[in-house]
Amino acid sequence: MSSPILVTGATGFIGREVVRGLLMSGRPVLALARGRDGQTAEQRVAEAVGVIPDGRLLSVIEGDLTGRGNCLGEAERVDLRETVETVIHCAGDTTLFPDAMESFRAGHIDGPVKMLQWLGSGRLRRWAHLSTAYVCGRRAGTMFEGDGDLGQNFHNPYEQVKLESEVAIRRIGSRLGIDVRVFRPSIVVGAAPKTSGGNPSNLFFHFLRMVAALPDLTNSSEVTLRIEAAPRARFNIVPVEYVAAALVTLAEHSDGARGTFHLVVSDAPTQEAMLAMIAERFGVRGLSLVDCRRARIKNPSPLERLVARMLSTYRDYLEQDVHFDDAGAHRLLDRCGVPPPSLSSQAVGRLIDLAFEGRPAIQRFPLDLRSYA
Numbered sequence: 093m094s095s096p097i098l099v100t101g102a103t104g105f106i107g108r109e110v111v112r113g114l115l116m117s118g119r120p121v122l123a124l125a126r127g128r129d130g131q132t133a134e135q136r137v138a139e140a141v142g143v144i145p146d147g148r149l150l151s152v153i154e155g156d157l158t159g160r161g162n163c164l165g166e167a168e169r170v171d172l173r174e175t176v177e178t179v180i181h182c183a184g185d186t187t188l189f190p191d192a193m194e195s196f197r198a199g200h201i202d203g204p205v206k207m208l209q210w211l212g213s214g215r216l217r218r219w220a221h222l223s224t225a226y227v228c229g230r231r232a233g234t235m236f237e238g239d240g241d242l243g244q245n246f247h248n249p250y251e252q253v254k255l256e257s258e259v260a261i262r263r264i265g266s267r268l269g270i271d272v273r274v275f276r277p278s279i280v281v282g283a284a285p286k287t288s289g290g291n292p293s294n295l296f297f298h299f300l301r302m303v304a305a306l307p308d309l310t311n312s313s314e315v316t317l318r319i320e321a322a323p324r325a326r327f328n329i330v331p332v333e334y335v336a337a338a339l340v341t342l343a344e345h346s347d348g349a350r351g352t353f354h355l356v357v358s359d360a361p362t363q364e365a366m367l368a369m370i371a372e373r374f375g376v377r378g379l380s381l382v383d384c385r386r387a388r389i390k391n392p393s394p395l396e397r398l399v400a401r402m403l404s405t406y407r408d409y410l411e412q413d414v415h416f417d418d419a420g421a422h423r424l425l426d427r428c429g430v431p432p433p434s435l436s437s438q439a440v441g442r443l444i445d446l447a448f449e450g451r452p453a454i455q456r457f458p459l460d461l462r463s464y465a
């Protein structure tokens with residue numbers, strides 16, 4: 093059997109998909125995870141990953157990257173040093189404004205750096221590092237995969253620490269002769285757990301359910317709803333299946349060595365086009381985006397205030413006009429037979445279906461919107 097790939101963050105939104113993908117392709121996986129709420133790491137990973145083709149391919153080791161909780165013992169480290177050739181590092185706290193910066197930095201920077209250092213003294217050859225396209229911070233325009241620290245300002249500590257983490261891991265990797273590959277998804281959507289990383293996707297689905305509910309709850313298909321955003325800017329979401337497939341495919345591919353890859357939808361629709369697709373699907377008229385860089389919404393209705401509050405956490409990303417160039421990822425994944433993700437109206441239709449999967453009726457939006465319309 094080939095040496096197992098060590099995956100961190102296997103209980104998370106992206107990590108669980110990566111583990112599934114590796115197991116489906118017959119690769120043994122060693123998942124590093126935390127125990128919590130009376131459950132062992134093994135139980136939590138099993139629950140997150142679900143049914144797998146061959147249970148013998150998956151083993152779990154308990155550990156916390158901050159070094160605070162359950163740390164790996166020396167015997168476990170020796171064992172990992174002697175077996176692991178590739179790490180896919182998916183663990184990370186996606187809180188945009190963390191309360192405790194010290195442990196946040198430890199989880200994103202100090203912990204992974206220490207792990208790279210001790211694994212790097214053994215058999216380790218590659219470290220696939222999950223970052224974010226938003227290491228670009230507040231920059232606007234086209235971002236290239238080779239862009240890094242250009243002195244940009246950030247919307248939040250999360251973006252800044254993710255960039256610092258990339259830089260630190262690359263520095264240690266090059267010192268130790270480890271091939272570090274950086275993967276930068278935009279905002280990941282799909283069937284997401286209720287984790288911090290699943291929040292943007294769950295909010296997007298929540299928004300879809302709200303739009304679907306509007307005609308019934310207001311007894312009209314014409315609902316005035318103005319949302320502050322950047323109408324002509326791209327709506328930068330990417331399906332989780334593509335992100336996981338890209339990680340599984342490129343983590344060890346020889347042509348991916350030392351690369352940085354944007355994992356995005358190359359021709360993502362504008363926010364305006366996305367809203368039009370959603371409105372058309374549900375037969376709702378009257379939804380519009382107001383370019384907040386030119387004007388603010390005057391006299392918002394209660395419904396408009398409710399929606400603004402609902403979207404407030406990700407408001408910065410609705411206002412930013414940014415395009416992520418993914419030429420490198422696109423070229424390589426195309427050669428490997430991984431189809432590029434799409435946000436065509438058909439693909440958006442599939443995402444919408446997913447938002448309603450398992451729900452008895454689309455009208456089940458948990459709010460009485462009549463009082464807001």
Ligand SMILES: NC(=O)c1ccc[n+]([C@@H]2O[C@H](COP(=O)([O-])OP(=O)(O)OC[C@H]3O[C@@H](n4cnc5c(N)ncnc54)[C@H](OP(=O)(O)O)[C@@H]3O)[C@@H](O)[C@H]2O)c1
Pocket residue numbers: 100101102103104105106107124125126128155156157158182183184185186199203222223224225254276277278279280281287288289290292
């Ligand atoms: N979701 C997105 O839209 C998105 C977009 C771009 C980039 N990313 C990046 O992708 C990575 C994964 O995000 P996600 O969406 O999968 O987040 P998630 O669903 O919140 O999962 C985070 C995972 O990291 C683990 N983790 C966090 N801190 C840890 C620590 N100190 N020690 C061990 N494990 C720890 C969590 O374990 P527990 O279950 O024990 O908490 C969980 O398995 C992050 O680095 C994030 O920055 C995410």
